[in-house]
Amino acid sequence: MTTLFESKEPRRARARGNLWVNGTLAVICLLWLVPTIGLLVSSFRTREDVLNTGWWTVLPHRAWETVRESPLPTGLNPDGMMTIEGVQGTFTDFRNGVVTPTGTRVLWVGNKRLGTIQVQARQWVTNAHFTLENYRDVLTGKQYQIRQPDGSIQTEQGADLSNAFLNSLVVTIPATVIPILLAAFAAYAFAWMRFPGRRPFFVLVVALLVVPLQIALVPILRDYQRLQMTGTFLGVWLAHTGFGLPLATYLLYNYISTLPRDLLESAFIDGAGHWTIFMRLILPLSVPALASFAIFQFLWVWNDYLVALIFIGSKPEVQVLTMRLADLIGSRGNDWQLLTAGAFISMILPLMVFFALQRYFVQGLLAGSVKG
């Protein structure tokens, strides 16, 4: 998938194919994959299936399947020992199922007076009924009706995640582009301009690299309340910009300062000013570094919960996906068919970005952490 992920063989060819190594790694990979698979599978299952059976039952497995159903035989004494279908047991036994010598199972469904007898056999089954309804319910804000197990109809409000998805985009795109733009300008100045204050300013950038953003939430929120900026997109963009800038500036400086000096000098001799050089030369040459940080920041902002929670607050019309999803966990914590679909909706875009641009992402990680 990426050049960084390709190993520099053949130096370890000797050790390859080792059963123990491959086996251990395969088990670990399976452990890592199972949670996501469970989520994905569940999000496509019907409400009843999700709430009553594990998602793994979509795989073929052995289970009791009803082969015959009959009304209660007459003349039974439900309070004592009974013989049904040739096996003996109390009411409790039959409620739990009594296994016959032939391998079938006799089950009493219902209460003591009104019930039916099911004869079940162990068979290979799959619970593979899939639906897109969960996604429809979770994406729209419309009301919809669900049938409860007891037959009553319950009206539920959709979670309106499509609106939140849009909000997430509106928050994330500028909150990714703006810091890159500001940081690229600053990194260029630090790398190729000489001015008083250059060194102390850059020391400030380095010092702020690890400052926890919790430190800033309260004063900034006060400023926002004074400026009436809480719940505005501008406020969230600027917050993410401010918090992302140290790393962005640092990463881009590391890259831009290593661009060949000759290139810039010849451009100067040709009469180009800083603006032209920056626009025509530096930005195009820095695309790999810009892309690395862009992915970084995109994932960070898209997945962010804390900053959104504090600066967007409770206005539902501007809430982003992570907030709506967290609300869903609180308010509809047992509606797993909705939660799984909602979680998958929140994951789909970052996963696509991640798989499409994995190479740049890895490069950004390496540049950001190994040097920092």
Next chain:
Amino acid sequence: MSNSKRFSAVNGVPPKVQLTEATSSAVPPKSANVPGEQEPPVDETQSGNLVLFLIAVVAPLATLFFLWQGFLFLRDGQAPKIVTAIVAIVWGVGGVAAIFAVANWLVEQLTPPVRSRVQPYLFVGPALLLLLWYLAIPAGRTFYLSLYDSNSQHFVGLANYVDAFTERFMLAAFRNNLLWLIFGAGASVGLGLLIAELADRSSFERVAKSIIFMPLAISMVGASVIWNFIYAVRAPGDPQIGLLNAIVVAFGGQPQAWTALLQPWNNLFLIAIMVWLQTGFAMVLFSAAIKGIPAEVLEAARTDGANERQVFQYMIVPMIRGTIVTVSTTIVIFTLKIFDIVIVMTGGQFNTDVIATQFYRQYFTNRNFGLGSAIAIVLLVAVIPVMIYNLRQFRNQEAF
């Protein structure tokens, strides 16, 4: 750039005439009073100056006005959602670009010596202002608030810090954060190293790494849904829909509410989520470092009779020690600030609060601004050693 060349480089004499003292971005006029210079005629030049001056004043104002209108539209507008979304994105991204472009155009109307002095600040200025506003100054302001009482009315000295280190709920938060650091950061680094080494020797390296790496793209809120589902519990006897309890029941055990019971070890079930998310990060960095070791060195050790475990323990680990330190530091800082997982999974109930959730609770739920600020400062102090290390590294860098 091109404009200023046209204005001032014609005869090499920097223009001295200022149109007005009021404008900070005084526009240098076209030089027209040099003898022998034929064009442009004087009156045209003056009108040109006037036009330029007007543009210099009007353009920034128009830009600001336009951006302000956009802000009002976004804040108060009732347009359809999708329209607002597109306008917001264009406005946000375009606005910043426009501010830069207009400011730079103004700067380039200055004479070259002034311009070369001003332009660097135009380039670093916006970034610097935001850094100061959003990080540097708030650190001071938060410290100031931490010395005052819950309403920021009365000076209380270090009382909030005494509370932060003695209150029972704070001690519980510190203990839990310690669990997160030991088990969460420890497991992420350890597993990352193990998987990097295994993948390096396996026959499906790329696939394995992508699988381990993938959770890094998932939000902690999303991951909390995933794992909440795994930990889901049903009454004994009912079919379990949570994977973990299904496994436990299949082996004859009783279903458990994993994140609520067995305090403080229920924290470990939250910590597992972070390990799942962060191991990929450690693995990628370790993997790159392992591949950076010259093959001959390892080959020599093997030729001398070292087995794979010895090669790993005595060659590879010492050689990537620098990376191990960096990765550990990064993950430790990340773990110190852990918030989303706890708040979404348990809301801090069942003794799972950590420092960052206590900060949130004190500040935004209890409105105890003094204690909330003090907790934030404690978080800051915890990372100061790393900050000093970074600065020292930077000072050792040559030629800044």
